Amino acid sequence: MREVFxxxxxxxxxxxxxxxxxxxxxIQKATTAFNESNVALAEIVIEEDDRIDTAALELDExxxxxxxxxxxxxxxxxxxxxxxxxxxxxERMGDMSTHIAQLSxxxxxxxxxxxxxxxxxxxxxxxxxxxxRMLTELLRTQDVAIAEQIRNEDDKVDALHLSVFDKVxxxxxxxxxxxxxxxxxASRYHERFADHAVSISKKVQYLATGDWIPADS
Amino acid sequence: MREVFxxxxxxxxxxxxxxxxxxxxxIQKATTAFNESNVALAEIVIEEDDRIDTAALELDExxxxxxxxxxxxxxxxxxxxxxxxxxxxxERMGDMSTHIAQLSxxxxxxxxxxxxxxxxxxxxxxxxxxxxRMLTELLRTQDVAIAEQIRNEDDKVDALHLSVFDKVxxxxxxxxxxxxxxxxxASRYHERFADHAVSISKKVQYLATGDWIPADS
Numbered sequence: 001m002r003e004v005f006x007x008x009x010x011x012x013x014x015x016x017x018x019x020x021x022x023x024x025x026x027i028q029k030a031t032t033a034f035n036e037s038n039v040a041l042a043e044i045v046i047e048e049d050d051r052i053d054t055a056a057l058e059l060d061e062x063x064x065x066x067x068x069x070x071x072x073x074x075x076x077x078x079x080x081x082x083x084x085x086x087x088x089x090x091e092r093m094g095d096m097s098t099h100i101a102q103l104s105x106x107x108x109x110x111x112x113x114x115x116x117x118x119x120x121x122x123x124x125x126x127x128x129x130x131x132x133r134m135l136t137e138l139l140r141t142q143d144v145a146i147a148e149q150i151r152n153e154d155d156k157v158d159a160l161h162l163s164v165f166d167k168v169x170x171x172x173x174x175x176x177x178x179x180x181x182x183x184x185x186a187s188r189y190h191e192r193f194a195d196h197a198v199s200i201s202k203k204v205q206y207l208a209t210g211d212w213i214p215a216d217s
Numbered sequence: 218m219r220e221v222f223x224x225x226x227x228x229x230x231x232x233x234x235x236x237x238x239x240x241x242x243x244i245q246k247a248t249t250a251f252n253e254s255n256v257a258l259a260e261i262v263i264e265e266d267d268r269i270d271t272a273a274l275e276l277d278e279x280x281x282x283x284x285x286x287x288x289x290x291x292x293x294x295x296x297x298x299x300x301x302x303x304x305x306x307x308e309r310m311g312d313m314s315t316h317i318a319q320l321s322x323x324x325x326x327x328x329x330x331x332x333x334x335x336x337x338x339x340x341x342x343x344x345x346x347x348x349x350r351m352l353t354e355l356l357r358t359q360d361v362a363i364a365e366q367i368r369n370e371d372d373k374v375d376a377l378h379l380s381v382f383d384k385v386x387x388x389x390x391x392x393x394x395x396x397x398x399x400x401x402x403a404s405r406y407h408e409r410f411a412d413h414a415v416s417i418s419k420k421v422q423y424l425a426t427g428d429w430i431p432a433d434s
Contacts, residue, residue, distance in 0.1 A: 064298060071288040081281060081301065088305070168394050177385050180397040188402070 005070045012066070012083045015059045017140045019090045022052050024132035026097040027193060031125030034100050034186065035118065039108040045101035052094035056087045063087070082203045086139075089196045089203075093132070096193040103186055112182050114175045117167060124160045124190040127153050131197045138201060142208045147201035154194045161191040222287045229283070229300045232276045234357045236307045239269050241349035243314040244410060248342030251317050251403065252335065256325040262318035269311035273304045280304070299420045303356075306413045306420075310349070313410040320403055329399050331392045334384060341377045341407040344370050348414045355418060359425045364418035371411045378408040 026045055033041035063084050066072070072080055104112050113121055131153050138146040164187040167173060168180050175183070243262055250258035280301050283289070289297055321329050330338055348370050355363040381404040384390060385397055392400070 064294060067284065067298075068290045068294050073285045077281060077285050081284075084298065084301070085305070088302070165398065168398060173394055175394070177390050177392070177394075177397045180394045181382065181385055181401045184398045184401045185405070188405070 005066070005072065005076065008062075008066050008070065009076075009079065012059065012063060012080070013139065015055065015062065016083060016086055016090070017136060019052060019055045019059065019087065020132065020136040020139050022048075022055060023090055023093045023097065024129065024136050026052065026094055027100075027125075027132050028129045030097040030101040030104075031121075031129060031190075034104040034112055035122050035125055037104055037108055037111050039105050042101040042105040042108075046098055046105070049094050049098045053091060056091040056094075059087045060084055079207055082207055086200050086203050089200045093193055093196045096189045096196070099189045100186060100193075103182055103189075107178075107182065112186060114179045114183075116172075116174075117164065117183055120160055120164060120167070121186065121190070124157055124187070127157050127160070128190055128193050131157070131194050135197045135200060138204055142204060144205050144208050147205050150197055150201045154198045157191055157194040161187050222283070222289065222293065225279075225283050225287065226293075226296065229276065229280060229297070230356065232272065232279065233300060233303055233307070234353060236269060236272045236276065236304065237349065237353040237356050239265075239272060240307055240310045240314065241346065241353050243269065243311055244317075244342075244349050245346045247314040247318040247321075248338075248346060248407075251321040251329055252339050252342055254321055254325055254328050256322050259318040259322040259325075263315055263322070266311050266315045270308060273308040273311075276304045277301055296424055299424055303417050303420050306417045310410055310413045313406045313413070316406045317403060317410075320399055320406075324395075324399065329403060331396045331400075333389075333391075334381065334400055337377055337381060337384070338403065338407070341374055341404070344374050344377070345407055345410050348374070348411050352414045352417060355421055359421060361422050361425050364422050367414055367418045371415045374408055374411040378404050 026048060029041050029048075030045045032038060033045060063080050066080055067077075070076075111118070131150055134146050134150050134153070137143070138150065164183055168175065168183055173180075243265060246258050246265075247262045249255060250262060280297050283297055284294075287293075328335070348367055351363050351367050351370070354360070355367065381400055385392065385400055390397075
């Protein structure tokens, strides 16, 4: 029974890695679409979000079946519950990616953000993609040093997010209301994307170290 | 064993009702603080969010203990997993409420939104408060007719959310960038608050009818 359970846990882990990898591909395409006003790529991101949702759903089903069949207790039980929460966060990362793609589709053929903010969004996009790749690696290896790196990268995203507000609210801001709205939303989506990654990292740290991390962290 | 389990499920339900009631109080204060620029009330909302987080956390612990002790299967198992998800959504509704309160604190003594949008935000606030009260009632009674009402109210919130963008992006908009940013974020927080309520309603419908609702709905 124990062996079957370990095998099922590995299956859960493999699926989490797979979903994280889909999310990383999604944010890579979404930020490219956003920064290059590539509406065809934006459409692809929006269409492919279904795959992430379906994969997350299937993982949830598997986790619930494991709970029913294996009746895990103590740490094993918490691992399965953590997997359910990680899957929910990955699904939301996919949503953020989709929101970013949608912004670039709405404004096409215009660029989403004015020139003065483009380097900031290119950097935020690269950070989000990097974070998603690290997250995939963290889920694969459970190497908690990567969780630390993700937190550091998230600090950079937060700083850029604040800098967007500084720019938009500064005296030299010449953007129209539409630029202000889009920059505000885009910045928030980039920031939330990274936040979810940090929240997942904390849960993986639990899986690796046994420290229980509450759902809202 | 079955009787103990039913009693524990009632305890879970009571706690969900209690947290929903805290969330309803929170959004009522937050929207009042927001619409009346009442910074003292905003501070209270921000401080009291800890209570919601703690209550959600304690409920999660209880649910995990029930899984471990009672080893539920089939529908019973899904009820407990649903409770974990409902608690996570309630916790996030509290976060949205806190974000609304924070906006009014940041801008104090200025009002957060310009005059032309105030009636819209008053209405959105009332809808969110009404939705939170209905949600509390839905969790208490599991009367699925209330779930339907919540969806209808959410449609009104969505329409107001879109109307904020129409106004902000319209030719008659005279707001500064700060007004545009705040209106965009505030509208998004109000809309997300209602969305989480709809997501919870769907899960309660499952509890009542046995139709399994995926996590991302």
